[in-house]
Amino acid sequence: YKLWMQYNTVADSTVVLEYKNNLKGVVVLGNSETIRIAEKELKTGFLDMLGNIPEIKSDIKGENNLIVGSQSNLNAEIKKELRSDFDKINNEGFIIKSISLKNKRQIVITGKNDVAVLYGVFHFLRILQTNKSVKNLHITDSPKTNIRILNHWDNLDRTVERGYAGFSLWNWQKLPDFIDQRYIDYARANASIGINGTVLTNVNANALILTPQYLEKVEALANVFRPYGIKVYLTARFSAPIEIGNLKTADPKDPEVINWWKNKSAEIYKRIPDFGGFLVKANSEGQPGPQNYGRDHVDGANMLADAVAPFGGVIMWRAFVYSEHDANDRAKQAYAEFQPYDGKFKENVIVQVKNGAIDFQPREPFHPLFGAMPKTPIMMEFQITQEYLGFSTHLVFLPKLFQEVLEADTYQKGKGSTVAKVVDGTLYQNKLTGIAGVANIGNDLNWTGHPFAQANWYGFGRLAWNPYLDSETIADEWLRSTFSNDENFIKPVKKIMIESREAVVNYMTPLGLHHIMDTGHHYGPGPWVSNLSRPEWNPTYYHKAGKNGIGFDRSKTGTNATAQYATEVEKLFDNLETCPEKDLLWFHHVSWDYKLKNGQTLWNGLALKYQEGVNQVATMQNVWNQAEKYIDSERFNEVQMLLEIQHKEAKWWRDACLLYFQQFSGKELSAGVEKPT
Ligand code: GCW
Known part of the structure; x- marks a missing residue:
């Protein structure tokens, strides 16, 4: 706790x-x-x-x-x-x-x-x-970014979308008069790592949060968080003027709508003078937005920006959009829709972009929007909760993933134009900067479900403060402050934390595979055809396995998604010879016999990667078993049991994926890969 x-x-x-x-x-x-x-x-x-x-x-x-x-x-x-x-x-x-x-x-x-x-x-x-x-x-x-913020996908009924650590911390029913000690401990934990903002509610928003009945509860939380330097933000449901304001429309150009948001903002700031602003998911996955009225993201964001500007508020407008109308390549849509808006947003708007172009996969190349909108503040959205990474059951140390993205070079302003420099504003001298993390926190006794998932909250905060920190330093600090300073404990356990990210990539989605989790809940393997209506909800859309090979051709012979990157990066990804193997099947469709750099055929190499992932988890178990004498038995046992499940499930992933892909490759499993039982 x-x-x-x-x-x-x-x-x-x-x-x-x-x-x-x-x-x-x-x-x-x-x-x-x-x-x-x-x-x-x-x-x-x-x-x-x-x-x-x-x-x-x-x-x-x-x-x-x-x-x-x-x-x-x-x-x-x-x-x-x-x-x-x-x-x-x-x-x-x-x-x-x-x-x-x-x-x-x-x-x-x-x-x-x-x-x-x-x-x-x-x-x-x-x-x-x-x-x-x-x-x-x-x-x-000094912190290198202004907005270091958690995004809670918490619903008003206390369920948490993609939450794996119990129910929401916010007890709306007992608020405003009952202040749970947990609110204080939450604030303290965040302040200790420099987090200075929190969005209390889900981006799939409920307009009710903006009614006086709820605002008084929000105010109570803001009062608790204020002395810890934490500002409260809310998600704004775009259709709120209709749902709670009795208007006929939510058209951002309608004078009554404009006025409604102005008054609503004034009402909020009267209660909470340091209210941070709104986070908005619009026209994405069925959420209402300006496009419902023939307007665009700029119209929507700027209208809200005007409403909060007099009070110093900001609008964090999400770029996570993809529509069913253009199912050619979902990875291209956010860039296609947002890049042309560069320079059109008001100065208190910041566009919030996920780290990759699909959706919080174990590994994704950096999102092409980073560096591509020089006149627009862009903030990073990481997912701390492990939606696609084994929920709170698997041990995966995410700062390693975050670091990989932050260090990636966009080349948008020449060599050295890293994502970190976009995010901290130094590349284009943006004044407004930020990093958001989708929280993995719930009311579980240990806050995050898995004891090691606490390290992901911690590491997120440290990287939001300083996006140039090394994940090894973070793991070291966290282990010492959480468990023990004994070198015999620190050294091996730090090593497994650092390797855990590559392990999950290996046993889930090696060599650039992605989104082959079971549909809907996203837990466990599911590369096979699903019966979901939209093509891009179907895992086969992402891996495109067939007799002739596997992978998504995003090069110029395919969807040409590579063209959304700066020329240097485009060339790198486009060319089969230079495309990093870790991203191979993200950008290319290759035959089962394609030769990998280590001389293996793709089929063998893929199978060996799955096996390597399983082996890595076994190593994690061995190391952990040696840790017993350094820590309390409660946490020791919890982690031991969780690793046991992770090992079982790593094998499940390996077997399910290899047996499924084998129908297409038609080849035997290579030596060194355990046969499925
Ligand atoms: O990752 C996907 C999730 C949705 C989520 C959406 C988003 C909040 O599956 O649950 O909705 O992304 O980021 O908006």
Whole structure:
């Protein structure tokens, strides 16, 4: 339940001694709710990790104090000492620095406001949690994106779309008067990793959330989250003016509709002055939108943008669209629809794009919209909840996937135009930037279903703060703060976390295969024909296996989806010789005898990949079995049981896919691949 804030007792006595010597007193400056939270967090951390709380002082006396407070609350001497550090940080950034004041050593944690100080405090506690030295600290760190936000796909009846960790945290029935401790713990966990926004409701939206009855509950949550620096956002159902406003239309050009949204926004901001804005899914998968009235995404987004602009709100408009009218290649539709709108959106609109062009697969090439709309802020949408990656049953460390996408080079402004640079705004100097993650959180005791799925929430937050972080660093921090600092535990377990992403790709969708999960729920294999009405809901649409081979030809001999990328990338993917093998069947249809780089035929290579995935899970099990003595038995057993299921299901994936594809390849399984039982 305590997530990565276990604050385990520091085991190493020399480390304890160092901490005690350097942290003799704590001076907390300022009096806001946020500062009180920071103080409380420090006390909890000290007590749990070191067994006692250093003396809390009202002013700076003696040496080796920890001085905590925002810039305006620091005395002139400290301010002077930190002048150049303050120049380096933005409004949400913090400074942690060992300084010498009148020849006395002190450590200062500061920032330009109290929330930034709170971020610094959490960072400092992480230093202690990971048993790093506190001598000669000099850290300045600022988030690289403005909006670091969770998207909850939570419905008002507390079911969670694609949620695998119980019901929604938001207990609408008991709100606004009953404040569940979980809301506070949720805020604390998010603040500890720098998440500063949350969309409370599902993108498949219910207009009722915008009625006064619900807004008063939203207001109560916003009040809880505010001191933690977290803004509340809601999803706006485009047809809300009809459903709850008694209007005949939701046409974004209709004066009454425009007015309705203006009044609705004013009503919300009256309750919640720092309300973040709206997230909108429009004209996608049956959701209403401007196209219902012959208008386009720009008309819809800009109308809402005008409504929230006077209050500083933003509109996050999703680019996840695909229609049944053009079933040629679903991967092309978002780019085709949105790219021509570049430069047409109001400045408080940010277009939210999924990491890949299909839908949160174990592996997808980066979405071609990244870098392709220089005049439009684009934000990243990752999925933390494992819709296509084994729900909360399979151990998959997602920061590895996130990192792969962020590091991908779009070449849109020449070499080095990485997705991370699009997302943090440095490529085109966008002011508005952001990263969203579809939450994997529910009311399960451990929040995320799988104990290791907590690492995906954690890692998402860390990457939203700094999209250039390495997933290994993230795994290391998380393991130490969640389980133990023992190297004998950390080293092997970190390794399996890092490998878990490739394992899931191997046993589900190797070599660029995608969307062959069973239809609807997306759990388990289902490459065979389904009876769903739309062609692109059918897994055979994605793998196109036949006697002549397998794969989706998106090169210029096929749907030419590759043309949506910058020339360098287009060429790379288009050419069978240069297309990375990990994306092979995403971009090409090749024969069963096609020779892979390792000399294997495609059929053999595919089978061996499936087997490798199974073997990797077996290794994960072996490693985990050695971890028993380092951690509590409850979490040990849970993970052990889950890995057992994962192993069984990896074999299920291998057998189902290979037996199915074998009908087309007509070939024996290669040596080294276990025969299905
Ligand atoms: O991944 C798909 C999911 C839908 C989801 C949709 C979306 C919220 O299967 O459940 O709807 O994407 O992102 O809008």
